[in-house]
Amino acid sequence: MEFQCIIYEKQDGVAVVRLNRPAVLNAMNKQLWLDLKKALSDAKTDNTVRALVITGQGRSFSTGADLKESKNRSIEDYRDYLEELQETSREILFFEKPTIAAINGYALGSGYELALACDIRISAEDALIGSPEARVASSVTGGAMRLIQDLVGPGKARELLFTAGNIDGREAEKIGLVNRAVPAEKLMETAMATAREISLNSAFSIKMIKKGLLMAGEVSLQSLMAYEIEACLACVSTGERKESLNEFEGRDRTRKKTGGES
Numbered sequence: 001m002e003f004q005c006i007i008y009e010k011q012d013g014v015a016v017v018r019l020n021r022p023a024v025l026n027a028m029n030k031q032l033w034l035d036l037k038k039a040l041s042d043a044k045t046d047n048t049v050r051a052l053v054i055t056g057q058g059r060s061f062s063t064g065a066d067l068k069e070s071k072n073r074s075i076e077d078y079r080d081y082l083e084e085l086q087e088t089s090r091e092i093l094f095f096e097k098p099t100i101a102a103i104n105g106y107a108l109g110s111g112y113e114l115a116l117a118c119d120i121r122i123s124a125e126d127a128l129i130g131s132p133e134a135r136v137a138s139s140v141t142g143g144a145m146r147l148i149q150d151l152v153g154p155g156k157a158r159e160l161l162f163t164a165g166n167i168d169g170r171e172a173e174k175i176g177l178v179n180r181a182v183p184a185e186k187l188m189e190t191a192m193a194t195a196r197e198i199s200l201n202s203a204f205s206i207k208m209i210k211k212g213l214l215m216a217g218e219v220s221l222q223s224l225m226a227y228e229i230e231a232c233l234a235c236v237s238t239g240e241r242k243e244s245l246n247e248f249e250g251r252d253r254t255r256k257k258t259g260g261e262s
């Protein structure tokens with residue numbers, strides 16, 4: 001499988017996508033979005049892949065849209081680019097497997113919006129994160145108008161978007177924009193460890209839980225609770241459920257035999 005603008009690898013049940021335009025700090029063009037969509041399709045259908053990590057090659061996660069490329073676009077071409085961006089963002093948002101953004105260096109504009117679409121964001125402490133769209137007479141995409149508010153609340157979201165300023169990873173962790181900020185040299189180690197920890201759990205359970213979490217913002221509480229019943233029944237009806245209970249009982253018996261019982 002060949003790609004022009006990303007590096008795509010798999011290791012220990014985790015698919016890793018590295019945005020790969022380091023000469024322009026991984027600025028995003030249409031081909032990058034097409035490559036990303038192709039990788040998502042492969043990771044979705046590969047049953048050995050239990051989680052997906054997205055990061056940037058080199059010094060940056062992504063500085064956002066490639067302004068040199070967009071400068072000469074017609075409105076029709078711009079619409080085509082934006083629709084491709086939005087479609088790929090939707091695929092990440094509704095991807096059945098857990099997704100983790102490992103944010104290194106700059107994560108700006110549509111680059112950070114890509115990270116927002118992931119389930120979990122782990123940032124380098126010195127990463128610079130921001131939405132500069134208002135500064136260059138543009139607007140946000142990728143569902144960010146809702147996603148940022150969900151994370152930090154409407155007031156802080158307005159401040160971040162209206163000022164178009166950057167914050168570092170430490171501040172992003174403090175306000176809840178990222179899950180965790182770690183030293184840059186520990187970023188991929190932490191992201192991969194998190195992905196592997198998740199991959200030990202039931203893929204079907206995570207799929208059903210993620211679907212419910214996405215539904216929660218769209219349906220009534222009553223409808224959500226009805227879904228929770230069906231999701232739980234679907235999970236406990238799997239062969240995996242019986243296996244996991246047998247493993248639990250085996251560990252429990254071992255604990256009691258070795259004096260671990262309180």
